Amino acid sequence: MNSMNKYRSAMDKVEPPKELAEKAIRLMEQAQGKQTPQPRRHWFRPVYGFAAAAACLFVLLVIPALLNNGSGHIFITKLEAGTHTSSVELTDGFLIFEEPSDVFVSPGVHAGKRGIKEEWEITRYEEYIGREVSLPYRPDGFSLKEESAIVYLDEESKVVRDHYQARYREPDDGELTVSISSGALPQGSAYDVPDNSSIRGEPLYAGYDPADGRYHVRFMREGIGYLLEARGISQEEFIMIVWHFFE
Amino acid sequence: MTAEETVQRYGPMVYRIALSQTKNKEDAEDVFQEVFLSLIRSNPSLESEEHRKAWLIRVTLNCCKKHFRSMKKVTIPLTEDIPCEFTPEEEDVYRAVLSLPQKYKAVIHLFYYEDLPVKEIGEILDIKENAVKTRLFRARQMLQPKLREMFEQYE
Numbered sequence: 001m002n003s004m005n006k007y008r009s010a011m012d013k014v015e016p017p018k019e020l021a022e023k024a025i026r027l028m029e030q031a032q033g034k035q036t037p038q039p040r041r042h043w044f045r046p047v048y049g050f051a052a053a054a055a056c057l058f059v060l061l062v063i064p065a066l067l068n069n070g071s072g073h074i075f076i077t078k079l080e081a082g083t084h085t086s087s088v089e090l091t092d093g094f095l096i097f098e099e100p101s102d103v104f105v106s107p108g109v110h111a112g113k114r115g116i117k118e119e120w121e122i123t124r125y126e127e128y129i130g131r132e133v134s135l136p137y138r139p140d141g142f143s144l145k146e147e148s149a150i151v152y153l154d155e156e157s158k159v160v161r162d163h164y165q166a167r168y169r170e171p172d173d174g175e176l177t178v179s180i181s182s183g184a185l186p187q188g189s190a191y192d193v194p195d196n197s198s199i200r201g202e203p204l205y206a207g208y209d210p211a212d213g214r215y216h217v218r219f220m221r222e223g224i225g226y227l228l229e230a231r232g233i234s235q236e237e238f239i240m241i242v243w244h245f246f247e
Numbered sequence: 248m249t250a251e252e253t254v255q256r257y258g259p260m261v262y263r264i265a266l267s268q269t270k271n272k273e274d275a276e277d278v279f280q281e282v283f284l285s286l287i288r289s290n291p292s293l294e295s296e297e298h299r300k301a302w303l304i305r306v307t308l309n310c311c312k313k314h315f316r317s318m319k320k321v322t323i324p325l326t327e328d329i330p331c332e333f334t335p336e337e338e339d340v341y342r343a344v345l346s347l348p349q350k351y352k353a354v355i356h357l358f359y360y361e362d363l364p365v366k367e368i369g370e371i372l373d374i375k376e377n378a379v380k381t382r383l384f385r386a387r388q389m390l391q392p393k394l395r396e397m398f399e400q401y402e
Contacts, residue, residue, distance in 0.1 A: 003336075003390075004340070006337045007340045007344050008360055009334075009337055010333050010338070010340060011263050011267075011341075011360050013331045014266060015262070016258045016262035016279060017276070020279060020280070021254050024250075024258070025251050027280060027284055028253070028284065029250050031287040032250065032287055122375075123350070131312065132373075135373055137289070138373070140294065140298070144373060244289070247285065
């Protein structure tokens with residue numbers, strides 16, 4: 001389409017405002033801890049000011065440096081590769097990975113009749129639930145292997161239940177499964193246990209099966225139920241995946 | 248790469264995607280800041296500049312979606328928001344592309360402006376190559392009558 005050259009030349013003229021770029025750089029540097037010095041408050045006695053500044057520096061710089069494993073700003077608890085930690089503190093939440101073996105064999109919910117089964121195009125399903133089903137954060141090496149969107153319709157062709165599932169694999173045998181249902185937790189979720197964790201003030205359930213190193217997180221968010229299951233993946237990567245759903 | 252280098256290198260790309268999705272400067276500026284702050288806050292392990300670019304595109308599109316979900320539906324006339332001096336033809340095509348539904352705009356922008364291959368667009372959007380091709384096909388179908396009508400004016 002030749003007319004798309006016009007789109008290209010139009011877009012070439014679009015530049016972010018200089019002040020915006022400068023502000024973004026300043027915010028990024030502040031977030032990195034390179035905050036510019038604040039002017040001293042005149043009413044504050046210098047000796048107290050010095051002590052308070054030293055205490056703040058200790059809290060802001062030294063403690064996170066001791067605790068952070070350097071792999072990301074979301075972690076407070078230090079995680080070690082190849083090991084599992086049952087309780088993980090994040091900068092804006094915490095995860096407690098319970099280990100009861102029976103939570104993973106929950107049969108799921110089969111409310112009423114199943115109805116007429118239909119497989120939908122993913123784009124149609126996305127339109128139905130009102131959002132895209134893609135992973136907000138995908139670890140390096142993982143690629144989408146298969147996905148499906150199944151809906152069950154009643155006699156009036158209304159959707160009574162839906163289930164989206166995607167399987168991601170990576171060459172070293174890592175596996176991640178994402179299940180989504182609107183209005184309810186997806187089938188296979190740990191239903192019969194209370195939420196035990198929180199990210200950004202939103203509740204979720206986290207579990208870990210030591211028998212096969214499988215992680216399990218389920219939560220409801222904005223009317224959509226999510227179930228994330230993974231094995232052959234580091235705890236840190238799994239938490240990063242979960243955390244990005246709450247961004 | 249420092250914050251300054253990152254914004255200088257990828258700022259225009261992020262801003263253009265955000266503008267094409269949100270259709271107005273204020274929202275594009277909000278998304279712009281959010282994207283670069285996310286890069287610092289989430290500190291993803293990015294092996295190469297290609298990965299960094301793909302990550303930024305993905306997060307920009309996600310931020311735009313999140314932005315739409317959180318905002319009240321207010322229609323902002325596009326006429327008030329032409330970001331710079333376009334020729335009449337450029338303005339018409341710009342308007343036509345920006346009037347497409349978001350998911351179609353995204354593939355059109357990534358394919359025709361960022362010059363990304365279908366496979367890479369699929370990876371960024373987490374959809375199959377065929378789905379990208381379908382979206383491109385539908386987007387072109389939606390654009391054709393609008394563009395034909397517009398360009399007839401100039402003939």
